[in-house]
Amino acid sequence: MLQKLFHAPSRLLTYDPGALRLVRGVHLMLTVLVAATLGHMAGGYVENVSGFKLAVLAAAAGAHCLIFTPVATKRQEIASLTAMAGVLVLLFSIGGVVGTLAGASVSLVLQLVWVAVISLGFALDGIGGFWQRAGRMMAICWLFVIMGSLPTSPGIWMPAMAILGAVVALIIRVGVWRPSTEKTYLSVETANREAMAGFLNLAAAGSLEDRQSAAAAMADLAALRGELRLSTQLLGAKPSVQGISPENATMIELALEVVRDALAHMSKPGKDRLIFAPAFKSSVDALVAALQSGREPKPEELRKGWEVPDKSLPVSDQFQILRIAQAFRRLSVLSRRGNPVPKISPTTAESSNVAWWIRLSWQLALQAGVAAAIGYGLGVYFQLSHAYWVTLTIVIVLSNTLGTTVQRTIQRSLGTAAGVVVAMAVDPLLSSVPEIRIGLVVVSIPVVIVFMERNYALASGIISFLVVMGLQTLEDLPILELWSRLYDTLIGAGIGLGIAFVLFPKRSDTGIRALAADYLSACKAYLRTDGDKGKDDWGDFSALRVSAGKLVTTASAYRAEQAPWSSFSGAANRLDVLVIVLADYVVLYHQARTAVEQELSASPDVVDLQQLADRLNTRILSVFDEILAEHGSEIADDWLAVLPDLAGTDTDLITDWVAMLYHARKVIYCLNALKEDSLWSLAFETSMAPAVR
Numbered sequence: 001m002l003q004k005l006f007h008a009p010s011r012l013l014t015y016d017p018g019a020l021r022l023v024r025g026v027h028l029m030l031t032v033l034v035a036a037t038l039g040h041m042a043g044g045y046v047e048n049v050s051g052f053k054l055a056v057l058a059a060a061a062g063a064h065c066l067i068f069t070p071v072a073t074k075r076q077e078i079a080s081l082t083a084m085a086g087v088l089v090l091l092f093s094i095g096g097v098v099g100t101l102a103g104a105s106v107s108l109v110l111q112l113v114w115v116a117v118i119s120l121g122f123a124l125d126g127i128g129g130f131w132q133r134a135g136r137m138m139a140i141c142w143l144f145v146i147m148g149s150l151p152t153s154p155g156i157w158m159p160a161m162a163i164l165g166a167v168v169a170l171i172i173r174v175g176v177w178r179p180s181t182e183k184t185y186l187s188v189e190t191a192n193r194e195a196m197a198g199f200l201n202l203a204a205a206g207s208l209e210d211r212q213s214a215a216a217a218m219a220d221l222a223a224l225r226g227e228l229r230l231s232t233q234l235l236g237a238k239p240s241v242q243g244i245s246p247e248n249a250t251m252i253e254l255a256l257e258v259v260r261d262a263l264a265h266m267s268k269p270g271k272d273r274l275i276f277a278p279a280f281k282s283s284v285d286a287l288v289a290a291l292q293s294g295r296e297p298k299p300e301e302l303r304k305g306w307e308v309p310d311k312s313l314p315v316s317d318q319f320q321i322l323r324i325a326q327a328f329r330r331l332s333v334l335s336r337r338g339n340p341v342p343k344i345s346p347t348t349a350e351s352s353n354v355a356w357w358i359r360l361s362w363q364l365a366l367q368a369g370v371a372a373a374i375g376y377g378l379g380v381y382f383q384l385s386h387a388y389w390v391t392l393t394i395v396i397v398l399s400n401t402l403g404t405t406v407q408r409t410i411q412r413s414l415g416t417a418a419g420v421v422v423a424m425a426v427d428p429l430l431s432s433v434p435e436i437r438i439g440l441v442v443v444s445i446p447v448v449i450v451f452m453e454r455n456y457a458l459a460s461g462i463i464s465f466l467v468v469m470g471l472q473t474l475e476d477l478p479i480l481e482l483w484s485r486l487y488d489t490l491i492g493a494g495i496g497l498g499i500a501f502v503l504f505p506k507r508s509d510t511g512i513r514a515l516a517a518d519y520l521s522a523c524k525a526y527l528r529t530d531g532d533k534g535k536d537d538w539g540d541f542s543a544l545r546v547s548a549g550k551l552v553t554t555a556s557a558y559r560a561e562q563a564p565w566s567s568f569s570g571a572a573n574r575l576d577v578l579v580i581v582l583a584d585y586v587v588l589y590h591q592a593r594t595a596v597e598q599e600l601s602a603s604p605d606v607v608d609l610q611q612l613a614d615r616l617n618t619r620i621l622s623v624f625d626e627i628l629a630e631h632g633s634e635i636a637d638d639w640l641a642v643l644p645d646l647a648g649t650d651t652d653l654i655t656d657w658v659a660m661l662y663h664a665r666k667v668i669y670c671l672n673a674l675k676e677d678s679l680w681s682l683a684f685e686t687s688m689a690p691a692v693r
Contacts, residue, residue: 014191014195014220014223014224014227015223015450015451015454015455016227016450017187017188017191017192017224017227018179018184018185018187018188018191018227018231019179019184019187020071020184020227020230020231021071021449021450021452021453022446022449022450023178023179024066024071024173024449025445025446025447025448025449025450026446027066027169027172027173027176027178028063028066028067028445028446028449029442029443029445029446030172030176031059031062031063031066031165031168031169031172031173032059032062032063032442032445033059033442034062034168034172035055035058035059035061035062035063035164035165035168035169036055036056036058036059037055038058038164038168039051039054039055039056039057039058039059039161039164039165040052040054040055042054042058042157042160042161042164043055046154046157048152049154049157053147053148053154054154054157054161056144056147056148057092057144057148057154057157057158057161057162057165058161058162058164058165058168059165060141060144060165061085061088061092061141061144061161061162061163061164061165061166061169062164062165062166062168062169063165063169064084064088064137064140064141065081065084065085065088065137065165065166065169065170066081066169066173067137067449068084068133068134068136068137069081069084069133069173070133071230071234072233072234073181073234074174077173077174078170078174080130081166081169081170081173081174082170083130083134084133084134084137084166085162085163085166085167085169085170087134087137087138088137088141088162088165088166089159089162089163089166091117091138091141091142091145091162092141092145092158092159092161092162093158093159093162095110095142095145095148095149095153095158096145096149096153096154096155096156096157096158096159098110098113099145099149099152099153099154099155099158100153100155102153106149106150106151106152106153107146107150110142110145110146110149111146111376112376113142114142114143114146114372114376114391115369115372115373115376116369117138117139117142118139118142118368118369118372118391118394118395119365119366119368119369119372120135120138120365121134121135121136121137121138121139121368121395122135122136122139122361122364122365122367122368122369122398123135123360123361123362123364123365124138124360124361125361125364125400126359126360126361126362126364127356127359127360136395139368139395140392140395140396143388143391143392145158146388147388148161181231181234181235182235182240182241184231184234185228185231185232185234185235185241185243186241186243187231188224188227188228188231189228189231189243189244191224191227192221192224192225192227192228192244192249193244193291193292193294193335194292195220195221195224196221196249196252196253196256196291196335197288197291197292199217199218199221199256199260200256200259200284200287200288200291200331201284201288202217203256203259203260203263204259204263204275204280204284205275206263206264206271206275208260208264209260209263209264214260218253218257221249221253221256222253223454224249225246225249225250225253228244228246228249229246232245232246242294242337243294243337244294244334244335244337248334250545250587251330251334251587251591252291252330252331252334252335254584254587254588255327255328255330255331255334256327256331257584258323258324258326258327258588258659259324259327259328261323262320262321262323262324262327263275263320263324265316265320266316266317266320266321267314267316267317270313270314270317270320270321271317273313274306274321274324277306279304279305279306280304280306282301282304283301283302283303283304283306283328286301286302287302287328287331287332287335290331290332290335290336291331291335293337294335294336294337295336295337296332296333296335296336297332302328302329302332306321307321307322307324307325307328307655309321309322309654319658319662322654322655322658322659323655323658323659323662325655326592326655326656326658326659327659329655330591361400363504363506364398364400364506366503366504367398367499367500367503367504368394368395368398370499370503371394371398371495371496371499372391372394372395374495374499375387375390375391375394375491375492375495376390376391378390378491378495379391384484384488384491385484386484386485386488387488389484389485389488389489389492390488390489390491390492390495391492392492393412393488393489393491393492393493393496394492394493394495394496396408396412397409397412397492397493397496397497398496398499398500399500400506401506401507401508401511401557402500402501402505402506402507402508402557402560402561403507403508403556403557403558403559403560403561404557404560405496405497405500406497406500406560406561407556407557407560408456409493409494409496409497410457411456411457411460412456412457412460412489412493413489413490413493414457414460414461415456415457415458415459415460415461415462415463415464416460416461416464416485416486416489416490417486418461418464419460419461419462419463419464419465419467419468420464420465420468420483420485420486422461422465423464423465423468423469423472424468424483426469427468427469427472434473437469437472437473438469438470438473440465440466440469441466441469441470441473444462444465444466445466447462448462448463448466464485464489467485468485507558507561508554508555508557508558508561511554511558512551512554512555512558515547515550515551515554516551518547518550518551519547519548519550519551519579520624521547522543522544522546522547522548523544523582523583523586523624524621524624525543525544526543526544526586526587526590527586527589527590527617527620527621528621544583544586544587545583548579548580548582548583551579552579552580555579578670578673578674579674581666581670582667582670582671582674585663585666585667585670586667588659588663588666589620589660589663589664589666589667591659592656592657592659592660592663593613593617593660595652595656595659595660596609596613596653596656596657596660597613599652599653599656600613600653609653609657613657613660616660616661616664619664620664620667620668623667623668623671624671
């Protein structure tokens with residue numbers, strides 16, 4: 001427990017190491033405050049419209065323009081904010097006209113129109129990119145049209161507040177200080193380096209043998225690498241900074257995992273002998289310093305004798321030591337800070353020649369419309385005091401796949417319950433100091449943005465907390481009435497989930513098969529790539545990582561459909577692990593094979609090894625098709641017998657040979673394990689075989 005508390009601050013840094021989201025959250029907080037203040041001031045010059053109503057409309061407009069504009073370069077954010085503002089002004093203009101014409105029936109008419117707006121917003125999901133975000137913003141922001149139009153519509157002042165809020169958001173996001181892209185990158189790179197160095201220290205000491213602790217540590221590295229990629233995308237066309245690229249960070253993580261895995265497979269006497277050897281400790285210290293500083297260590301700092309095969313140790317231990325030596329060599333090269341960071345173009349939506357009206361998600365739109373109509377009907381029938389919370393929850397939890405809807409439903413429900421309970425427990429303590437309550441609400445805004453992408457359940461809890469506290473402060477509602485926030489949310493979540501199950505359920509089993517085929521094709525394409533002077537083909541490597549990411553994302557939704565609870569407990573996430581591990585070992589095998597081929601080309605007297613390497617490579621390429629064709633694939637149990645004499649061969653050659661053989665076995669093991677996993681066997685059916693080339 002104490003160890004977890006000690007590491008808690010460092011784990012929090014993985015959420016936002018470059019303060020990209022924190023700064024965006026601060027900008028959101030300032031936008032809400034400034035827009036609300038200006039809207040309230042405008043209310044003093046308007047008859048029959050309260051300043052509070054205009055303040056809410058202006059703040060909501062500015063906030064949602066920012067929320068639905070992701071972190072990007074200033075030019076991209078200006079374009080996105082301007083486009084979002086145009087959509088919101090049009091939406092509020094329609095709301096003002098409809099509200100004015102509806103007269104005394106304004107509530108009924110606007111509620112019914114909300115169902116149509118929700119359907120339209122979800123239909124835009126199929127177009128993707130900007131329109132996907134704009135559609136969700138429309139579905140949510142019509143709620144503020146309803147709230148702003150009761151008991152009477154403010155008419156033209158509604159689009160006027162949309163313009164005011166959007167302008168405030170644009171000025172604050174673009175004009176207010178934020179750290180330079182170069183400083184952000186360097187901050188994120190430093191966080192990555194420190195985490196990598198810490199992982200190496202723990203791994204080299206044998207402290208990460210437990211699978212759970214190793215997985216948690218590697219997950220932290222992966223999260224930081226995601227931040228590194230984002231901060232790299234924000235750099236200019238010709239970055240002047242020097243540091244680790246996202247691809248190099250991935251390679252470093254693979255080498256670190258090799259060190260951890262090799263030590264975990266050593267015998268206890270052999271491992272203790274190695275990790276307590278002064279020479280080994282000295283090499284580890286040199287690599288840790290290199291990872292932290294970016295200075296490549298000298299060869300003599302790494303080669304201190306511990307890496308030479310020792311006949312007194314079991315062959316398996318000698319084998320693992322050679323793996324560690326090969327990983328150390330990789331780390332020494334990858335850790336250096338010598339070249340400018342290459343420019344990475346932001347990921348863009350895939351283009352399509354299909355007409356936009358055909359790409360609209362009509363089935364999702366129908367799901368959303370039916371669910372919203374049922375939610376509204378139940379609210380009217382049971383006379384719920386905050387029926388709009390039911391509809392809003394439906395908008396939030398309903399997603400484009402059944403599995404994702406299940407995940408969002410559970411996250412939203414648990415988060416809301418926690419937030420309401422905490423708010424009701426704190427409220428009696430702060431009932432006499434409303435200033436502190438409203439201060440907590442304001443301070444919570446940046447925190448929500450930080451956690452929104454990383455932990456939606458936690459973000460939902462914070463949102464519920466600030467909503468309850470805000471309503472208590474601004475409207476002085478009795479605390480017991482705020483229980484409705486919880487059960488209205490549960491009703492909405494239940495409706496959304498029920499409709500997703502019953503009406504055109506979009507399951508992930510078909511998609512996961514296709515993605516698995518694409519993923520295996522990417523693995524084979526990467527293995528066929530010829531190394532050039534030890535360098536890796538970044539294009540194929542990037543395609544491999546993208547395919548793995550898509551498969552894991554779809555697998556998460558698929559797992560939620562098949563076993564909802566285990567998808568959160570981690571009891572059934574084997575596919576995720578195997579997919580990532582397979583990608584890692586494919587890359588590591590390719591690297592080791594390239595090094596072996598270079599070393600063999602300089603040694604014409606080792607023809608036998610060259611032939612064996614060629615046969616192994618052919619076997620690895622064919623095993624993908626064999627797995628899909630339901631054939632077993634194994635390397636002989638006596639695989640150690642194919643090793644050359646560990647004590648009589650060139651150290652560099654035998655080190656790389658050991659790595660190549662070990663990673664080849666791991667590739668085959670992962671493929672077999674994927675096929676044999678009962679929960680995911682559908683993803684590797686024989687019917688996929690023709691898709692793999």
